[in-house]
Amino acid sequence: MTRLRPFSDRRRGLFISIDGPSGAGKSTIVAHLSQLLVADGEHVHTTAEPSNAILGKIARDLTETITGPALACLYAADRYHHLETEIQPRLDAGDIVLCDRYVPSALVMQRFDGVDPVFLWGLNSLADRPDLAVVLEGSPEVIAARLAERGAHNRFQLTPSSSHAEAHFYRQACDRLIQAGYDVLRIDVGTGNPHEVALKIRSRLREFFAIPDDQPPKNDAW
Structure with missing residues (x-):
């Protein structure tokens, strides 16, 4: 038999990023x-990128007018600041941090501006690796229909055949992340509701902490 190692036994929280097509x-x-984990008794902090800090707000405001490497650098600056001022403190407190968009999106969105993926990886390669990088996938036709129903949020989503x-x-980004040692979980959103x-x-996440009943948790594993 196995039992779930309580999240409270960790010195550090869990960092989960969730990315995927618009x-x-x-x-x-x-x-x-977040609701599921809170119901399990976990302390959960949800966040998103661009962040709500000043750099994130600037990035959002300038997305429509700045392009290419300049915008990629602005997003990366917000990501590193986001890690330092919000994500890391929450992890140090033992929280589970759920981030809506992270490095996987950084390897995708600026490619619509023709930015070299090698440049994008170098720009983001020092960002903390999440404990689990979830990448949502689905039929481009289904994703395009959902996007059309929801409406575009930025210029990237107005590009013909953007989905x-x-x-x-994203397929290429996943390959690069796996090569870099990311633990990537790819999920087809067409196979179930949210x-x-x-x-x-x-x-x-629970599989990560399933340990034999006769073995006590090891706090120094984190």
Whole structure:
């Protein structure tokens, strides 16, 4: 038999990033996952990128007018500041941090501006690796239909066939992240509703801490 090692036995919290094409339902899935984990008795902090700090607000405001490497650098600056001022303190406090968009998105969105993926990786390679990087996937036609129903939030989503391009870019990004040692969980959002997708992510998290009953938790493993 195995039992779930309580999250409270860790010195450090868990950092979970959730990325995927526009219209895949990231924010809704983050909300469902947060509710599930809170119901389990966990301390959960949800956040997103661009962040709500000054650099994130500037990035959002300038997304429509700044392009290429300049915008990629601005997003990266916000990411490193976000890690230092919000994510790391929450992890140090033992919280589970759920981040809506992170490095996987950084390797995708600026490619619509023609930015070299090698440059994008170098720009983001020093960002803390999440404990689990969830990447949502789905049929480009389904994602495009959801995006059309929801409406575009920025200029990248107005690009013709953007859903097909995003799907291709995310496949390449996943390959690069796995090569770099990221633990990537790819989930097809077409196979379940947001709650069911959140359950799959929670199940993966619980697998991380399933240990034999006769072995006590090892705090120094973190």
